[in-house]
Amino acid sequence: xxxxxxxxxxxxxxxxxxxxxxxxxxxxxxxxxxxxxxxxxxxxxxxxxxxxxxxxxxxxxxxxxxxxxxxxxxxxxxxxxxxxxxxxxxxxxxxxxxxxxxxxxxxxxxxxxxxxxxxxxxxxxxxxxxxxxxxxxxxxxxxxxxxxxxxxxxxxxxxxxxxxxxxxxxxxxxxxxxxxxxxxxxxxxxxxxxxxxxxxxxxxxxxxxxxxxxxxxxxxxxxxxxxxxxxxxxxxxxxxxxxxxxxxxxxxxxxxxxxxxxxxxxxxxxxxxxxxxxxxxxxxxxxxxxxxxxxxxxxxxxxxxxxxxxxxxxxxxxxxxxxxxxxxxxxxxxxxxxxxxxxxxxxxxxxxxxxxxxxxxxxxxxxxxxxxxxxxxxxxxxxxxxxxxxxxxxxxxxx
Amino acid sequence: xxxxxxxxxxxxxxxxxxxxxxxxxxxxxxxxxxxxxxxxxxxxxxxxxxxxxxxxxxxxxxxxxxxxxxxxxxxxxxxxxxxxxxxxxxxxxxxxxxxxxxxxxxxxxxxxxxxxxxxxxxxxxxxxxxxxxxxxxxxxxxxxxxxxxxxxxxxxxxxxxxxxxxxxxxxxxxxxxxxxxxxxxxxxxxxxxxxxxxxxxxxxxxxxxxxxxxxxxxxxxxxxxxxxxxxxxxxxxxxxxxxxxxxxxxxxxxxxxxxxxxxxxxxxxxxxxxxxxxxxxxxxxxxxxxxxxxxxxxxxxxxxxxxxxxxxxxxxxxxxxxxxxxxxxxxxxxxxxxxxxxxxxxxxxxxxxxxxxxxxxxxxxxxxxxxxxxxxxxxxxxxxxxxxxxxxxxxxxxx
Numbered sequence: 172x173x174x175x176x177x178x179x180x181x182x183x184x185x186x187x188x189x190x191x192x193x194x195x196x197x198x199x200x201x202x203x204x205x206x207x208x209x210x211x212x213x214x215x216x217x218x219x220x221x222x223x224x225x226x227x228x229x230x231x232x233x234x235x236x237x238x239x240x241x242x243x244x245x246x247x248x249x250x251x252x253x254x255x256x257x258x259x260x261x262x263x264x265x266x267x268x269x270x271x272x273x274x275x276x277x278x279x280x281x282x283x284x285x286x287x288x289x290x291x292x293x294x295x296x297x298x299x300x301x302x303x304x305x306x307x308x309x310x311x312x313x314x315x316x317x318x319x320x321x322x323x324x325x326x327x328x329x330x331x332x333x334x335x336x337x338x339x340x341x342x343x344x345x346x347x348x349x350x351x352x353x354x355x356x357x358x359x360x361x362x363x364x365x366x367x368x369x370x371x372x373x374x375x376x377x378x379x380x381x382x383x384x385x386x387x388x389x390x391x392x393x394x395x396x397x398x399x400x401x402x403x404x405x406x407x408x409x410x411x412x413x414x415x416x417x418x419x420x421x422x423x424x425x426x427x428x429x430x431x432x433x434x435x436x437x438x439x440x441x442x443x444x445x446x447x448x449x450x451x452x453x454x455x456x457x458x459x460x461x462x463x464x465x466x467x468x469x470x471x472x473x474x475x476x477x478x479x480x481x482x483x484x485x486x487x488x489x490x491x492x493x494x495x496x497x498x499x500x501x502x503x504x505x506x507x508x509x510x511x512x513x514x515x516x517x518x519x520x521x522x523x524x525x526x527x528x529x530x531x532x533x534x535x536x537x538x539x540x541x542x543x544x545x546x547x548x549x550x551x552x553x554x555x556x557x558x559x560x561x562x563x564x565x566x567x568x569x570x
Numbered sequence: 571x572x573x574x575x576x577x578x579x580x581x582x583x584x585x586x587x588x589x590x591x592x593x594x595x596x597x598x599x600x601x602x603x604x605x606x607x608x609x610x611x612x613x614x615x616x617x618x619x620x621x622x623x624x625x626x627x628x629x630x631x632x633x634x635x636x637x638x639x640x641x642x643x644x645x646x647x648x649x650x651x652x653x654x655x656x657x658x659x660x661x662x663x664x665x666x667x668x669x670x671x672x673x674x675x676x677x678x679x680x681x682x683x684x685x686x687x688x689x690x691x692x693x694x695x696x697x698x699x700x701x702x703x704x705x706x707x708x709x710x711x712x713x714x715x716x717x718x719x720x721x722x723x724x725x726x727x728x729x730x731x732x733x734x735x736x737x738x739x740x741x742x743x744x745x746x747x748x749x750x751x752x753x754x755x756x757x758x759x760x761x762x763x764x765x766x767x768x769x770x771x772x773x774x775x776x777x778x779x780x781x782x783x784x785x786x787x788x789x790x791x792x793x794x795x796x797x798x799x800x801x802x803x804x805x806x807x808x809x810x811x812x813x814x815x816x817x818x819x820x821x822x823x824x825x826x827x828x829x830x831x832x833x834x835x836x837x838x839x840x841x842x843x844x845x846x847x848x849x850x851x852x853x854x855x856x857x858x859x860x861x862x863x864x865x866x867x868x869x870x871x872x873x874x875x876x877x878x879x880x881x882x883x884x885x886x887x888x889x890x891x892x893x894x895x896x897x898x899x900x901x902x903x904x905x906x907x908x909x910x911x912x913x914x915x916x917x918x919x920x921x922x923x924x925x926x927x928x929x930x931x932x933x934x935x936x937x938x939x940x941x942x943x944x945x946x947x948x949x950x951x952x953x954x955x956x957x958x959x960x961x962x963x964x965x966x967x968x969x
Contacts, residue, residue, distance in 0.1 A: 198926060202621070206928065231967055232571055233948070234955030235578070238968030251968065252574060258969030278969075396969050508926070514966055515926060516959040518944075538928050539944070547946040 180411040185497035185562040188458045192484050194466030195503025196519040198510050200474050209537035211481040215488040216536040220522045225533040226546025227518035236516045242504030243426045248555030257398020262331040265425030270400045275339045277397045279330040281389035290351045294328045295389035313378045318371050340365040345395035405431025417444045418461035445490035469507030477509050498525040498558045518548050525561035579810040584896035584961040587857045591883050593865030594902025595918040597909050599873050608936035610880040614887040615935040619921045624932040625945025626917035635915040641903030642825045647954030656797020661730040664824030669799045674738045676796045678729040680788035689750045693727045694788035712777045717770050724820050739764040744794035804830025816843045817860035844889035868906030876908050897924040897957045917947050924960035
């Protein structure tokens with residue numbers, strides 16, 4: 172099907188906006204209650220839904236809980252199972268680090284270790300980004316023979332390390348045990364080919380611990396998501412789209428870069444995103460607009476705060492609509508119900524608005540209303556095709 | 571997708587119950603009427619449905635009428651088309667016969683033949699199981715050179731024969747013509763490789779007829795479903811589940827054994843099943859609870875009796891709920907409408923109950939209500955993945 176779409180895709184003047192509320196899907200706070208989205212006052216989304224076709228999508232498949240990267244790849248029209256992307260690559264791309272073929276990246280989290288070497292805080296008290304950058308600077312002193320090492324801050328306690336050298340492999344296990352009270356794990360190679368990389372990682376961790384020994388609270392590091400750069404054909408190649416990412420948060424810029432999107436830098440908030448969208452409206456025809464904090468508040472378990480983030484996006488929506496896009500899709504990359512405090516596999520509500528849709532009677536943008544929408548439950552990666560088609564960007568198939 | 575699920579599956583303390591009402595799906599008795607399930611008084615199922623997500627499933631695919639074995643394989647999460655299982659194997663596994671690689675099993679039904687050798691009753695007046703066992707004992711006298719022959723009773727007029735020897739094949743046609751008034755068919759080989767096995771079967775039938783000649787009413791046999799043992803990875807391998815089958819009827823224990831479930835023996839009825847479930851609750855995390863008689867009464871064409879069987883299961887349901895499973899799925903393995911007196915390809919209603927679902931407004935567990943449920947019509951073999959996910963037994967996919 173991907174090849175067919177590539178053959179049928181054509182350039183046109185129409186504009187598509189994909190508005191992603193990260194982790195949008197929710198669950199009722201109590202039995203018989205409403206979800207975050209159902210609870211939120213969303214007059215603009217509701218009015219748009221009433222002019223749209225609605226449904227729910229499964230980003231990866233039945234019962235599969237999506238990570239952020241595969242969730243977004245699906246929304247960009249890719250089969251996430253055919254394009255596995257490690258966390259390290261997402262992190263490196265997110266901060267604009269120019270990864271090269273053969274590089275291996277890993278997410279580096281600063282952590283607090285107790286006197287016995289066990290992890291007392293996997294996030295080092297959520298140190299601020301400035302402190303993170305300072306510590307990354309200290310780690311420049313690490314020297315490993317035959318390997319270049321880059322350490323770059325991401326956000327808060329999160330950083331990324333990239334190893335560059337001959338014969339590296341990403342088949343190395345995480346050192347983050349995903350628990351406190353235990354020491355970090357060794358970076359274990361999954362196969363013979365990864366033995367050298369595991370030794371490099373081990374040496375890196377050992378030198379980092381010495382360098383950080385006197386720091387408080389960030390006196391240790393945890394590595395996870397060792398990953399090489401995958402090859403993914405761009406949205407330009409596949410769909411003839413000139414795509415622009417209008418996102419605040421680094422990881423999502425990273426996924427956007429992986430599929431060849433141009434990325435607007437230094438956006439602080441929705442207001443800045445709205446301005447960037449208007450400023451770049453003429454030069455692109457696909458706009459990926461991303462709001463992170465619905466997911467963050469879901470992960471925090473803060474139902475009311477997630478509701479407020481949804482309402483913020485609702486208030487922002489008219490600034491998209493006034494640009495008169497030909498197609499608007501509003502959805503999430505996965506569900507992050509506050510009651511779950513985590514991503515879940517629950518289907519994700521969406522609406523597709525365009526002049527060529529048949530409004531299906533959904534009056535309020537919400538999970539249960541969308542379940543009664545025209546599309547039912549469909550795979551997440553077909554939404555892009557619907558958008559292309561409604562934007563007049565796909566030729567007819569066959570005579 | 572199967573490989574992904576295997577990678578993501580993890581052990582946890584949560585419990586899943588899959589309650590199967592065999593042949594659950596039905597049809598209205600008259601135009602404008604209700605189905606068996608819609609007719610039944612099912613207060614417990616209805617209350618559970620109101621706290622669940624509902625839908626209909628297709629065990630094998632659009633328009634395909636499922637046999638019992640593929641219908642169940644689908645519910646156990648397998649692709650039934652990728653795991654063909656002959657009836658003979660199901661029957662042999664059902665009675666716990668230790669089949670070995672290279673064995674060929676066939677279902678053996680005792681039948682009544684008239685003086686001319688035509689079938690007058692394909693079920694030999696439904697002789698009792700004791701008589702069946704006695705006749706199987708007599709058939710031990712059959713001797714075929716180079717082949718060991720095992721004949722074991724199953725239930726009523728049903729038995730199983732297993733041939734063990736070198737160079738056997740299951741590509742042999744049934745001798746049961748599925749009609750009376752005509753003589754049994756010859757066991758015809760489908761290819762050159764099966765010629766020897768067909769001769770073995772023919773010799774077996776000939777000797778059996780001599781041995782049974784003086785019996786009334788079971789003076790003949792019909793063979794069907796010649797089958798070799800397939801290799802199917804277990805639910806433990808695929809999903810890290812310790813699965814227990816709580817079924818009365820041998821064939822369903824057989825399918826359960828094929829996917830590596832432990833099987834509770836000597837259960838007489840729903841009351842015994844409820845006791846077994848409670849007694850084994852601590853030691854397993856997936857419980858397959860099977861009720862046969864909804865299907866039997868459907869096959870009989872007895873609408874009212876099928877309604878009563880559904881009501882019996884409804885009365886039994888609280889004994890599952892009081893064990894507080896984390897996930898309950900209630901469904902069927904296919905439809906057996908009383909008006910059809912047979913399995914049909916009609917979609918099968920299901921409900922999925924767990925703390926992480928979004929109740930979808932279905933108030934009564936029935937085919938038409940479920941069609942308006944959140945899931946619409948989905949493949950049967952994804953239900954297990956939904957259950958695993960809702961039970962917290964699948965890790966997140968990707969970063």
